[in-house]
Amino acid sequence: MERTINRELPAQIGKTVTIAGWVDVRRDHGKLIFLDVRDRSGIVQCVVTPRASEAMEIAKELRPQFTVAIVGELKERPENMRGAGPFGGIELSVQSVVILSRAQELPFDMSAELNLDTHLDYLPLTLRTARSRDIFTMQETILEGFRSSMRKQDFTEFTAPAIVGEDAEGGAAAFRVSYHHDTSAFLATSPQFYKQIMVGPFERAFTVAKIFRAEKHSTTRHLSEATSLDFEMGFIESHREPMAVLSRCVSDIVSLATERHPDMFERFDLPPPVIGDEIPTLTLREAQKILGVTEAPDLDPAGERSICEWAKKERASDFVFITAFPTKARAFYTYEDPHEAPYSRGFDLLFRGLEINSGSQRMHDYDALIGRMHERGLDPQKFSFYLQAFKYGLPPHGGSATGLERMTARMLGIANVKEATAFPRDLNRIDIRLSE
Amino acid sequence: MERTINRELPAQIGKTVTIAGWVDVRRDHGKLIFLDVRDRSGIVQCVVTPRASEAMEIAKELRPQFTVAIVGELKERPENMRGAGPFGGIELSVQSVVILSRAQELPFDMSAELNLDTHLDYLPLTLRTARSRDIFTMQETILEGFRSSMRKQDFTEFTAPAIVGEDAEGGAAAFRVSYHHDTSAFLATSPQFYKQIMVGPFERAFTVAKIFRAEKHSTTRHLSEATSLDFEMGFIESHREPMAVLSRCVSDIVSLATERHPDMFERFDLPPPVIGDEIPTLTLREAQKILGVTEAPDLDPAGERSICEWAKKERASDFVFITAFPTKARAFYTYEDPHEAPYSRGFDLLFRGLEINSGSQRMHDYDALIGRMHERGLDPQKFSFYLQAFKYGLPPHGGSATGLERMTARMLGIANVKEATAFPRDLNRIDIRLSE
Numbered sequence: 001m002e003r004t005i006n007r008e009l010p011a012q013i014g015k016t017v018t019i020a021g022w023v024d025v026r027r028d029h030g031k032l033i034f035l036d037v038r039d040r041s042g043i044v045q046c047v048v049t050p051r052a053s054e055a056m057e058i059a060k061e062l063r064p065q066f067t068v069a070i071v072g073e074l075k076e077r078p079e080n081m082r083g084a085g086p087f088g089g090i091e092l093s094v095q096s097v098v099i100l101s102r103a104q105e106l107p108f109d110m111s112a113e114l115n116l117d118t119h120l121d122y123l124p125l126t127l128r129t130a131r132s133r134d135i136f137t138m139q140e141t142i143l144e145g146f147r148s149s150m151r152k153q154d155f156t157e158f159t160a161p162a163i164v165g166e167d168a169e170g171g172a173a174a175f176r177v178s179y180h181h182d183t184s185a186f187l188a189t190s191p192q193f194y195k196q197i198m199v200g201p202f203e204r205a206f207t208v209a210k211i212f213r214a215e216k217h218s219t220t221r222h223l224s225e226a227t228s229l230d231f232e233m234g235f236i237e238s239h240r241e242p243m244a245v246l247s248r249c250v251s252d253i254v255s256l257a258t259e260r261h262p263d264m265f266e267r268f269d270l271p272p273p274v275i276g277d278e279i280p281t282l283t284l285r286e287a288q289k290i291l292g293v294t295e296a297p298d299l300d301p302a303g304e305r306s307i308c309e310w311a312k313k314e315r316a317s318d319f320v321f322i323t324a325f326p327t328k329a330r331a332f333y334t335y336e337d338p339h340e341a342p343y344s345r346g347f348d349l350l351f352r353g354l355e356i357n358s359g360s361q362r363m364h365d366y367d368a369l370i371g372r373m374h375e376r377g378l379d380p381q382k383f384s385f386y387l388q389a390f391k392y393g394l395p396p397h398g399g400s401a402t403g404l405e406r407m408t409a410r411m412l413g414i415a416n417v418k419e420a421t422a423f424p425r426d427l428n429r430i431d432i433r434l435s436e
Numbered sequence: 437m438e439r440t441i442n443r444e445l446p447a448q449i450g451k452t453v454t455i456a457g458w459v460d461v462r463r464d465h466g467k468l469i470f471l472d473v474r475d476r477s478g479i480v481q482c483v484v485t486p487r488a489s490e491a492m493e494i495a496k497e498l499r500p501q502f503t504v505a506i507v508g509e510l511k512e513r514p515e516n517m518r519g520a521g522p523f524g525g526i527e528l529s530v531q532s533v534v535i536l537s538r539a540q541e542l543p544f545d546m547s548a549e550l551n552l553d554t555h556l557d558y559l560p561l562t563l564r565t566a567r568s569r570d571i572f573t574m575q576e577t578i579l580e581g582f583r584s585s586m587r588k589q590d591f592t593e594f595t596a597p598a599i600v601g602e603d604a605e606g607g608a609a610a611f612r613v614s615y616h617h618d619t620s621a622f623l624a625t626s627p628q629f630y631k632q633i634m635v636g637p638f639e640r641a642f643t644v645a646k647i648f649r650a651e652k653h654s655t656t657r658h659l660s661e662a663t664s665l666d667f668e669m670g671f672i673e674s675h676r677e678p679m680a681v682l683s684r685c686v687s688d689i690v691s692l693a694t695e696r697h698p699d700m701f702e703r704f705d706l707p708p709p710v711i712g713d714e715i716p717t718l719t720l721r722e723a724q725k726i727l728g729v730t731e732a733p734d735l736d737p738a739g740e741r742s743i744c745e746w747a748k749k750e751r752a753s754d755f756v757f758i759t760a761f762p763t764k765a766r767a768f769y770t771y772e773d774p775h776e777a778p779y780s781r782g783f784d785l786l787f788r789g790l791e792i793n794s795g796s797q798r799m800h801d802y803d804a805l806i807g808r809m810h811e812r813g814l815d816p817q818k819f820s821f822y823l824q825a826f827k828y829g830l831p832p833h834g835g836s837a838t839g840l841e842r843m844t845a846r847m848l849g850i851a852n853v854k855e856a857t858a859f860p861r862d863l864n865r866i867d868i869r870l871s872e
Contacts, residue, residue: 003671005590020671020831021639021671022636022829022831039639039671040590040592040638040639040640041590065828065829066829067670067671067829067830067831069671100671100800100831100832101800101801101802101826101829101830101831101832102802102829103827103828103829104802104827104828106828122824123633123821123824124633124636124821124822124824124825124828125636125824125825125828127633127634127636127637128636128637132637133637133638136592136594136637136638137592139594139595140592140593140594143593143595144583144587144593147580147583151580154441154476154477156476156572156573156576157576157579157580158572158575158576158858159575159579159646159663159840159858160858160859161661161858161859161861161866162598162623162646162648162661163611163623163648163660163661163861163866164866164867165866165867165868175599175613175614175615176613176614177611177612177613177614177623178611178612178613178614179611179660179866179870180650180652180660180863180864180870181863181864181870181871183870183871185866187598187599187613194858194859197559197560197563198563198858200458200560200561200563200564201563201564201568201569201572202476202569202572203457203475203476204476208644210595210598210646212598212599214616216616224599224615224616225597225598225599227595234503235439235456235457235475235503235505235536364536364537365537366537366538366540384868385559385560385867385868386560388558388559388560388561389560389561390537391539391540392501392539392540392542392560392561393458393501393502393503393537393538393539394503394537395456395458395503395536395537396536396537404595422594422595422596422597422630422634423596423597423630425597425599427616427617428616428617430597430599430600430601430615430621431600431601431821432601432820432821434615434616434617434619435617435619
């Protein structure tokens with residue numbers, strides 16, 4: 001009999017159907033065995049009674065994470081026996097069970113709160129928890145929202161390379177790759193150069209790119225491999241245009257998440273993010289004045305949290321832009337208008353206490369860019385490929401990069417970005433721990 | 437004055453507007469200078485007359501790839517002066533020109549056919565040609581078509597890691613990465629293990645992942661870094677279900693490309709691909725019989741081309757599936773039904789002469805998989821993370837992987853996959869040539 005997906009069951013009451021899925025929970029009541037069976041669309045309760053004696057024998061053997069195909073008759077549950085969730089009103093009265101694959105005894109109770117290391121040690125199992133499925137369903141929504149907003153705003157998607165010859169930031173710690181011909185290559189710390197180049201053909205370009213950072217960070221905010229939501233746009237007057245594009249993009253993502261996952265925000269006990277018509281914007285000095293701290297080239301993590309609290313309280317916004325950082329504290333390609341020196345046209349976007357995005361207007365003049373490279377001790381020869389884009393005419397342009405894992409974490413109030421990464425790589429781990 | 441995008445110009449006849457873009461071509465007729473100005477939406481002709489004397493002075497200085505902002509009055513062109521393209525019926529009568537950025541003299545004529553090495557040496561410039569813009573616009577459409585078809589078929593997107601501890605294929609040539617703690621890691625040769633793990637939480641999962649191959653290939657089909665369109669699905673009976681999902685996906689992509697880019701197929705002088713209700717399927721032995729070749733574990737490139745010619749002629753299809761390869765010639769995780777030995781449930785999809793996809797039903801039983809690893813000389817200890825997915829219950833499952841660059845190339849009849857890659861990495865090149 002053809003399989004019916006759980007979500008299609010409510011329309012099948014009174015009929016005999018076949019379902020398939022994972023045993024999520026088995027409750028043995030002696031005469032009755034209840035099975036919660038999960039498939040891609042949700043969990044449905046099945047009940048095995050002594051009348052189905054063969055099924056009963058098999059049901060006794062079942063444990064969580066066994067996969068099964070079950071034939072049964074779909075029934076409405078009595079008013080006072082209804083469960084939670086979309087399929088709480090129905091129940092499958094089991095006629096037969098086939099075991100598709102077995103599971104060993106679980107190393108822990110999956111319904112308990114897991115500490116992060118246990119979660120990470122057992123990802124092939126723990127990614128199956130309701131919490132993990134929520135997190136990565138939300139992450140997919142953010143990806144989809146990003147791409148659809150970019151397209152709506154007339155951007156073209158491209159794929160940026162992961163293997164690069166020189167580190168884009170010229171100095172950030174990059175992982176080294178043994179490449180052909182005994183040469184060394186690096187893993188990209190950002191798709192920056194390539195999206196700037198793509199302004200040439202497409203004027204507005206975006207990419208979802210893997211980025212790699214070899215810094216020996218061990219924090220709740222850093223990963224060795226992360227996913228970056230990048231865009232770049234030409235023919236701008238200032239950093240205000242990429243900020244406007246980003247604002248609309250973030251707003252589109254929040255709208256999609258709010259509309260699609262109201263239940264998820266409830267389960268994570270956090271309201272959907274608040275984003276108004278305009279995201280409040282402070283210069284770094286304004287932010288520092290509000291915080292009562294002395295001038296520094298950037299906010300520290302505590303400062304980011306405090307200024308977000310201020311934005312929430314004073315401007316009713318979960319997002320806040322910080323602009324006008326000192327040029328010397330930003331990447332070499334950041335544009336500085338002579339009238340605005342020593343501050344440059346960069347911006348950071350903070351979300352619920354954490355920087356999730358960084359962007360700027362970029363330098364676009366070939367000679368000026370080479371001058372800046374010299375100032376920073378970078379050898380333009382090493383950047384000859386990138387510099388072609390400028391040699392052959394690149395308009396004033398700018399863009400930004402959003403950390404997918406950070407945005408996912410802040411969307412659901414998750415403390416550590418590693419939990420918002422399906423397979424996090426960090427100082428001590430690639431799937432399994434590197435060393436004891 | 438606010439900038440108007442070229443595509444919005446036809447509605448502005450008689451009005452004074454500002455446009456911005458790249459000088460694509462400048463034609464100096466002495467008294468008149470014609471400028472073709474390209475922005476993200478297309479090319480529009482501008483004409484500078486002696487009445488605009490300042491503009492004329494500036495226009496004399498312009499060269500291809502300068503970026504400019506131009507103010508002018510939009511006019512309809514006389515019937516007999518109309519050009520090609522969507523904006524062939526209009527013309528901007530220039531009032532003023534501002535140079536936004538300059539371009540050095542181009543190293544070659546951009547309208548000529550470029551040889552591949554020149555194209556690759558000057559990508560930041562050559563990606564701006566009409567041909568390149570077509571190719572990467574098509575590539576975006578394929579990406580979009582893949583993702584939307586996957587979603588429609590109830591798959592969840594996730595991001596697979598690029599840095600891995602062990603090579604998934606257990607033996608394919610993988611690039612080595614110097615990781616933290618002086619350990620060696622590798623670049624993923626496929627997201628295979630991770631998509632199988634993701635069957636656990638989502639039953640149906642897909643990813644667009646970078647894959648890396650260190651083989652010293654120097655062909656028109658191979659890249660050192662490529663983009664893979666991967667999916668994996670649980671609760672299948674055989675490889676026929678992933679083949680059906682893939683067929684629908686390819687059909688959705690072809691429909692989207694055909695609907696969106698009829699002009700592109702014309703420019704590439706190739707009709708849109710033909711895909712019927714069902715993609716013809718041959719076992720490897722059937723294919724070999726048709727080709728009159730002796731049994732071998734796979735088709736060689738010439739065989740792939742010939743069998744595609746057969747499929748086109750005899751079945752009117754640009755696509756053909758080959759199935760039932762010898763198990764020993766396929767990846768270790770390929771499922772072999774005892775009744776079908778020594779052939780396994782793998783499949784390849786060929787498109788216009790080239791293999792663009794490979795897939796199979798996978799092994800799902802923990803003990804059987806460990807047995808297979810031992811047969812192939814692989815140490816299960818090294819795969820302990822991956823094996824957790826099987827230890828804790830994975831249903832019968834399967835999936836496939838499509839090469840984005842190969843599919844793009846075949847869609848437009850491009851001879852070398854490198855031209856269908858924005859920034860190709862190969863044996864001799866990472867942006868610039870590795871060695872002379």
